[in-house]
Amino acid sequence: MTVAVLAVLGQAVVIAHVDPGQLATGLGGLWRLVLDGLPPDPSVLPNAAGAVLQTVDIALVATVAATLISVPLAAAGASTLAVGRYLAGPVRAAAAFLRSIPDLVWALVFVAAVGLGPFAGVLALTVHSVGMLVRLFAEAIEEMDAGPVDVLVTSGATRMQVFSHAVLPELLPTFGSLALYRLEQNVRASLVLGFVGAGGIGFQVLSAMEEFQYQQASMLLLVLFVLVILVEMLSGKLRALTR
Template identity: 40%
Template sequence: MSSVATPSYDHLLGQARTQAVRKARLVAVILAVCLAALAITGFFDPARFIEGGPAIAQLASEMVPPNFSRWQHWLKPLLDTLAMSIAGTVLAVLLSLPLALLAAANTSPNPWVYHSARTLLAALRSVPEIILGILFVAAVGFGALPGVLALALHSVGMVGKFYAEAIEHVDPKPLEAASAAGASRMQVITHSVMPQVLPQLADITIYRWEYHFRASAVLGIVGAGGIGFELMAALRLINYAEVSAILLAILACVVVVDGIGAALRKRLR
């Protein structure tokens, strides 16, 4: 009878050491890149921090105490910001799901469609919301609509990518069983793919909605409506006490939105 050769202890120990050395080298390279990035951006220049200290202290003194005297005027812009975040999320999901199915290797009809969908998603997420906001303000005018379009279009690139990755990681056995039973491509997707990924897609969607609320506040600065418009007006008037009050109002709303998102994720599990 032939005996099966088993790796010796020294051989296994040598493999473990080799893997540990490779990981250590990778970590060292990552740390070196991070330190280089900090150095290039001037993080290790103490003189700049020392010179900026008095200006920061002066700005902080002008922001305290916050001025909430105009809080009634912020309710409508805050509601607009919330509406923008919800509408942008809905539109992003409606556009992202079909693209994600085309950009996932296990549901895409062919490699050409797969690479085209991946390229489109990469192109959409490469343009920041603020740039899209400026373009849509120029196209459709001021207000919440350009903010919704900017949020949705940029988020299609991100949400579609996350959706596609979730779809690619589903268990292939139900897909193979459905295909062997004669199910069409659409039936395989609706009965074998979607039931597996719906919880993950819900998590991704809720996280994106939370992000959209914060992004909506920034888009208001370029004329896309919402509380960002009030923030920009206070900054232009150099009314830093009101700026700090608006920032606190935005913070309170972000905390509420995050809490709602956490509650929704628990219910959808």
């Protein structure tokens, strides 16, 4: 087993062209880039405020939409529920397809479909988030205590009644926690989507880099860092309330 693991790792290093010497050579250029970005230029902050708000709003709308779509699909994709007996396989396969395509590729698709702008970013993050949340929600349903579900099924409750009276009351905090964690990921993802014209502050970062305005780019990166930290802190506090 050890030999097999080392062989797999060795071929991965070769195929990936891992070259520490090349990294050492490039450190000089990286250091010059860092120096060119100092000190950060605060003149970009007024224009960055609107882009930051747009970035957060893209992630927020996409997360809420994906959560609302994913809850019923997860019920259909959970093998432990009667409703998922025939739908579990197809629903899981569809969700796997949605999440297997990176959100950046989805952004390119929707930019071509609806044009440049934040709406393309919302659609891209919604589709990719559905693929992730359906899996997570379905696994949470399958791992829950089956006692309440069995009691309602044997008493003649409908599938909708089983889901609304047994599954949702027990798993609503879990669903909320997973949705908040997905919101954190979507905020970070929405930054990258701006590189392909899907709105947000990422487009400003790309523009500054292309124009060699490294001091402006470094200021925008600091803004992004603060934004991500604040979102993670807020999400963590909200998740603590849902427990």
